[in-house]
Amino acid sequence: MTYADILLPVPLDGLFTYSVPASMEGEARFGVRALVPFGQKKTHVGIVIRTHNVKPEGIAVRNVLRVLDAEPVVTETQYRLWQWMADYYMAPIGDVMKAALPAGLKAEEGYKPRTELCVRLQPGLCSARALHTALAILVRADRQRAVFETFLELSGWAEAADGGTPEATREVTREELLNASHANVAAVKALTDRGFLATYTRQVGRLGDGGDPAFDRMKLLGEAQQAACDAIRAQFAEKNVVLLHGVTSSGKTEIYIHLIKEAIDNHRQVLYLLPEIALTVQITERLRRVFGRRLGIYHSRYSDDERVEIWRKQLSDEPYDVILGARSAVLLPFTRLGMVIIDEEHEQSFKQQDPAPRYHARSTAIMLARMAGAKTLLGTATPSLESYHNAMAGKYGLVRLTQRYKGIELPEVQVVDVADLRRRKMMSGPLSPPLLAMMRQAIEGGRQVILFQNRRGFAPMVECRQCGWVPRCERCDVSLTLHRRMNQLTCHYCGATYDVPDVCPACESHELIAKGYGTEKIEERVRDAFPEARVARMDLDTTRTNGAYERIIDDFARGRTDVLIGTQMIGKGLDFDRVSVVGILDADSMMNYPDFRAYEHAYMMMAQVSGRAGRKGGRGMVVLQTKSPDSPLIGQVVRGDAGAIYRDLLAERRAFGYPPFTHLTYVYMKHRDDSLIDHAAAAMGALLRSWFGERVLGPDRPAVARVKALCIRKIVLKLELGIDMPKVRRYLREAQKQITADARFRSVQVYFDVDPM
Secondary structure: OEEEEEEOOOOOOOOEEEEEOHHHOOOOOOOOEEEEEEOOOEEEEEEEEEEEOOOOOOOOOOEOOEEOOOOOOOOHHHHHHHHHHHHHOOOOHHHHHHHHOOHHHOOOOOOOOEEEEEEEEOHHHOOHHHHHHHHHHHHHOHHHHHHHHHHHHHHOHHHHHOOOOHHHOOOEEHHHHHHHHOOOHHHHHHHHHOOOEEEEEEEEOOOOOOOOOOHHHOOOOOHHHHHHHHHHHHHHOOOOEEEEEEOOOOOHHHHHHHHHHHHHHOOOEEEEEOOOHHHHHHHHHHHHHHHHHHEEEEOOOOOHHHHHHHHHHHOOOOOOOEEEEOHHHHHOOOOOEEEEEEEOOOOHHHEOOOOOOOOEHHHHHHHHHHHHOOEEEEEEOOOOHHHHHHHHOOOOEEEEEOOOHHHOOOOEEEEEEHHHHHHOOOOOOOOOHHHHHHHHHHHHOOOEEEEEOOOOOOEOEEEEOOOOOOOEOOOOOOEOEEEOOOOEEEOOOOOOEEEOOOOOOOOOOOOEEEEOOOHHHHHHHHHHHOOOOOEEEEOOOOOOOOOHHHHHHHHHHOOOOOEEEEOHHHHOOOOOOOEEEEEEOOHHHHHOOOOOOHHHHHHHHHHHHHOOOOOOOOOOEEEEEEOOOOOHHHHHHHHOOHHHHHHHHHHHHHHHOOOOOEEEEEEEEEEOOHHHHHHHHHHHHHHHHHHHHHHEEEEEOOOOOEEOOEEEEEEEEEEEOOOOHHHHHHHHHHHHHHHHHOHHHOOOEEEEEEOOO
């Protein structure tokens, strides 16, 4: 008897063993999908991992119902990567599989190929003599004859009828025939009923054709770019990972393009990762101009059927040479991967938060490259502290690009003390007088402005002026954000919406005021100040629909928008020619966030947003509004002194035992009952402390201690470098098992966040 160990997309560890009926023994092999029963009534589509002849003891083995594939849909390297992810990020491997496979490959009939109706000659008419006879028969049916003649022209059979070769004919779709002949479906049906034409369906791809590659469109590298490119090649001779630290607008993308071309010439594939879907809009155009149909795009905005087709193409004999995508693209199959490029490598968006597996795409991509024998290039203007430390320690290669393309100067940063302006009654809204003056000068001069405010909505909070009552979410421990355009209060954690009250429910006062400024309110103030300006907003609220990113970015790039207001997504590598002024409206909210990475992230965000100014056509200006103009971080942003901020932060992290000098793992516990979760967290903390001692911090309530009606507790494990991490993970899994085995805590959710952001 043959048995198959099958991986299922369920949140459980390990494989499930099924018996393989004799009729399927030749079909069941590594990497193919199989339909199997699970539980009392369910079925699942799983992946066959191995077959063997050892019957499991003590369990009733059920049969595989059907093998769904003739060829594997998963490669051996992919499965090894899944195993690494499950182990390192302490997630069930079933969850890894669930995250990796498109939904259409996880369902028995989930993927539906796109088809179109085509028209062809009836077999008996495929000769010049038969065609002449057919035309003679149709002489009295003018409409049908016109359609038939149009078909002959479109398909090439007209030439065959005049003595040409039938091999030169091509397929014709029914839609194409109807459009060309200006006929209706009835005319085509009449021709098929009379035996002149036949219809059939053919499968067509959804991916489109990017056209022929045009390597002659590659731009020549500047002197500094060429030196950096040569240095990267030299570093790759010794290191598997290289960090390219290039200032904003230094031409890193063009360096990537040249390195991609070299990889393709060597018959290797390239994975190009970006942190945000928004960035793929501009980069896609640049890459497609050069690489044409050899470029594939993969991200969550694509339909599931499109993602299935890309997945299958990657397993075909003609896969894409270059895959450009967001985080999930690292989970695609590759058969000859040669290089991984991780652009904007510092971005937090590379970390998957929920659901499991909570993986970091940068670390996962580096591991994928190692397994495939490929090289990894990390590119950014503001390296993450971990990558910078690895480069300075010699673990990664390091290449610096310190000047902008064509020698354009970095923007000038002017600090505005908003606390002083408000004290002197010179500023009441979100826009300071210096910023307003520069905006007016830019708009009148035909230039563009970007305003950065990292809060969406109209106002972060509504408050009663009389008693201080603040509306809060019923399911989460957060105040509600006012969205005036939708006239509702919204929870940005669970998405719940509430009506805006007319009176305070606590004191019945009508004095409810909106406090603070979100992007929606900034937009209103800009429209009031500059009624003649064309204003757009780019945040989560304005980019929910398909094509919204592309439309907003394209309008701004083409000069159809004068002022673009947005959250952090506007600072992520976008390239605009006409921007002369950037306004950072509230530096303090970034610096004062309660997290040990706050200064690092604040510096990155401000430096990246500042880099959008003055990329072409002269030096740009950045207006940085803050209540803390004397903060060392503000000075480092003004000077563009990356070395100083990294030295200061590394010294601080070393002193207090934070990454990159320790490993962090967060243990989260959730339950609806606040008292029960307190007891469960205390038990977990005591158990972990008995094993790890003072390395355990907590349990504590996080800043937001209830989300979606679940109460949350957090335990922090701060582990020294060099500790036996596989042993640590075994202990953590054992702790999870012991706590959930306790009858009191059986319904408590316990999960881990490794290398949290």
